[in-house]
Structures are given as structure tokens and as C-alpha cells.
Amino acid sequence: MLTVGIDVGGTSVRAGVVDPKGAVLDTTRAPTPSGGAPLEDAITTAVEELSTRHKIGAVGLAVAGFVTEDRMSVRFAPHLAWRDSPVAKAMTQRLGLPVVLEHDANAAALAEHRFGAARGAKVAVMVALGTGIGGALLIDGEVFRGAYGVAPELGHLxxxxxxxxxxxxKKGCWERYCSGTALSATAVELMARHPGASTVLAREAAGDPQRVTGRKVSGAARDGDPIAQRALAELAKWLGEGLALVADVYDPEVVVIGGGVSESAPLFLDDAREHYAAVVTGTGFRPLARIRTAQLGDDAGIVGAATMAREMVGKR
Known part of the structure; x- marks a missing residue:
């Protein structure tokens, strides 16, 4: 059976048709609308488009927010319009297909455990760096959701x-210093403090800070821009700092770094590993978690959501 996984993020809605082996066969993408009803319209449009080319059996939504323990409703999503919304029921009625919800990082973590970088790990943590930070914990291959379905919300430590x-x-959350949004904010702050220091990034911005995206900062860093490189160094420091906190609490065997920012991992991950190793409690006297990039890349949320949808139908 083919299923559709949809990664509902703060920036874009990405949908893909996934087979039982985790292969993404077809995709579509649209910007994330600002309202709840327009967002459900965008999801409907994506599924209907893919259904014209494939026979779909179920749909999984990977959501950047708190999902209830029955995976039917969204309690709260910082970057989306849903608040206490019975999204799965509403979308099932609209699509005429079974629909299940999951936190986007949980979905990505499951995909990586089944098909990618965390395969076989007893305790694995996913840190998804995108618009914000999504976090997930897998114990013996099972997603840990906490008592009410919201754990572990690592981005808001x-x-x-x-x-x-x-x-x-809140103020001072980890994702405000370690995410795509944080990368652009840090670069803008550095450009304001050091006018004239930037070359490539200043041309990209053309006097408008809103044009400084995380992706542009990474590109400028590759081209040797000193401000962009310093912003990546800040991100690396905060990633290492946060991973040390995560390791102190969960003691994982593997940490998988995913999300859109992970595409630029060669620019920051080695520095983040070094910082993590230097500040984690008991450094030098404990095994360190392996810190790996997601093998499924930006498709992990899609694959995980589709896999959960397939399993949900299989249990019925």
C-alpha cells in the first residue's frame, strides 16, 4: 500500500508518496498559509494532486507542534495556526482517507530508526533544525511521547x-539560537554590529534584513563571507551546548541531526561535536553519543508520517 506523508512546517507544506520500503516516489510542495482553514485547504490540495497519479491508502501529517496522545488533535503549534484543533478527524472527512498526526520530529526519528542513521540504536534522539527545533526520543525503537503526547519539546528548553x-x-529558547531562523537573526545582528565586515551576505541583503535567510547565510559562508561564517560558528556553539543538555538527561547512543539546516552540516557539525564533547557532564569519563546527520535528509518527516499512517491502517 502507498501512503502519503506530509511535513507541515512553519515555512512550507511538503507532501510525498511513500512505499513500504521508505522510498519517496512523488512529491509536491506549497508555502504554509497563515490560517487554520487555508492550511487544511493546502493539505487537501496536495493529497488530491498526488492521488491523481497514485492509489493512496492513508495519510500521515508530521506537525511542528504538540499532538495529543491519541494522535488525532493538535494542542498547540508555535509556528502554525492550529490550537486545540481536531485536525485528523477534519482531514479524514475532507479526504475520505484515514489520517493520523504525529509531531514532526517524532515522525523523522521513526523514519531514521527504520531506514536511516539511527537503525538499531537502543536509545536515539532526533534534533531537527528547521524554522525552529523539533526533538524526539526513541527507546528500543518506540517513540516516547510523555504522559500527554508533547515530549520531548527540546526546542523550547x-x-x-x-x-x-x-x-x-518564552524568551531564550534553544531554537532562538540554533535553527534556520536563529542563523538569520544572528547574521543580521552581526551585520549591524560590524558594518562593512560582510561582503557576500551584504549584497544578498541589499539593505533589507528580511532578505537574510538561513539558507543565504549558509551560502555566503561557503563563499567566504566572514559574518556568515561567524554566524555558523555561533550556531555550532549553541548546538553543542544544547546537545550536552540532551545527553545529560537522556544519555543517547545516537543523536541524529535533521531538518533543513542539516543540509549545511559540513559547515558546523564538527565544531558542534567538539563543543558538545567539551561541556557534557563527565567528559573524558563516559561514552559520547554518536552525532550523525539524517540519512533521509529533508524527507525524514514525510517518510515517518507515511510509515505511521501505513501502520495505523494495518492495525485496523
Whole structure:
């Protein structure tokens, strides 16, 4: 049976048809709308488009937010419009197909455990770097969701008291310093403090800070821009700092770094590993987690959501 996995992120809605071996056969993509109803329209359009080319048996939605323990409703999504929304029921009625929800990082972690970088790991953590940070914990191959379905929300660990404001309502969350959004914010701050220091990135921005995206910062760093390289170094430091906290709590065997920012991992991951190893509790006297990039790349959420949808139908 073919199923559709949809990664519903703060920036884009990406859908893919996935087979039982985890292969993505077909995809479609659209910008994430700002309202709840338009977002459901976008999901419907994506599934209907893919259904014209494939016979679909079920749909899984990987959502950047809190999902209830029965995986039927979205409690809260910092970067999306849903609040206490029975999304699975509504989408099942609209599509005429079984629909299941999952936190996007949980979905990506499951995909990596079944088909990718965390295969066989007893305890694995996923850190998905995108618009924000998604976190997931797998124990013996099973997703740990906590008592109410919201664990582990790693991106909103507070790492800087009274730091940068976060859409979740707090200040100083880890994702405000270690994500695609954070990378652009850091670059803009550095350009303001050091006018004239940037070359490539300044041309990209053309005087408009809104044009400085995380992707552009990574590109400028590859081209030797000093501000962009410094922004990547900051991201690496905060990634290592956060991973040390994660290791102190969960003691994972493997940490998988995924999300869109992981495409630029060669620019920051070695530095992040070094920082993690230097600050984790008991450094030098404990085994360190293997820190790997997601083998499934940006498709991990899609593959995981589709896999969960297939399993849901199989249990019925």
C-alpha cells in the first residue's frame, strides 16, 4: 500500500508518496498559509494532486507542534495556526482517507530508526533544525511521547534567561539560537554590529534584513563571507551546548541531526561535536553519543508520517 506523508512546517507544506520500503516516489510542495482553514485547504490540495497519479491508502501529517496522545488533535503549534484543533478527524472527512498526526520530529526519528542513521540504536534522539527545533526520543525503537503526547519539546528548553523572544511565549529558547531562523537573526545582528565586515551576505541583503535567510547565510559562508561564517560558528556553539543538555538527561547512543539546516552540516557539525564533547557532564569519563546527520535528509518527516499512517491502517 502507498501512503502519503506530509511535513507541515512553519515555512512550507511538503507532501510525498511513500512505499513500504521508505522510498519517496512523488512529491509536491506549497508555502504554509497563515490560517487554520487555508492550511487544511493546502493539505487537501496536495493529497488530491498526488492521488491523481497514485492509489493512496492513508495519510500521515508530521506537525511542528504538540499532538495529543491519541494522535488525532493538535494542542498547540508555535509556528502554525492550529490550537486545540481536531485536525485528523477534519482531514479524514475532507479526504475520505484515514489520517493520523504525529509531531514532526517524532515522525523523522521513526523514519531514521527504520531506514536511516539511527537503525538499531537502543536509545536515539532526533534534533531537527528547521524554522525552529523539533526533538524526539526513541527507546528500543518506540517513540516516547510523555504522559500527554508533547515530549520531548527540546526546542523550547530555555538556554538564555531573558534572551531572544520565542513564538511559544518564552524568551531564550534553544531554537532562538540554533535553527534556520536563529542563523538569520544572528547574521543580521552581526551585520549591524560590524558594518562593512560582510561582503557576500551584504549584497544578498541589499539593505533589507528580511532578505537574510538561513539558507543565504549558509551560502555566503561557503563563499567566504566572514559574518556568515561567524554566524555558523555561533550556531555550532549553541548546538553543542544544547546537545550536552540532551545527553545529560537522556544519555543517547545516537543523536541524529535533521531538518533543513542539516543540509549545511559540513559547515558546523564538527565544531558542534567538539563543543558538545567539551561541556557534557563527565567528559573524558563516559561514552559520547554518536552525532550523525539524517540519512533521509529533508524527507525524514514525510517518510515517518507515511510509515505511521501505513501502520495505523494495518492495525485496523
Amino acid at each position: 530555555r538556554v538564555v534567561p531573558n534572551g531572544r523572544p520565542c513564538p511559544c511565549g
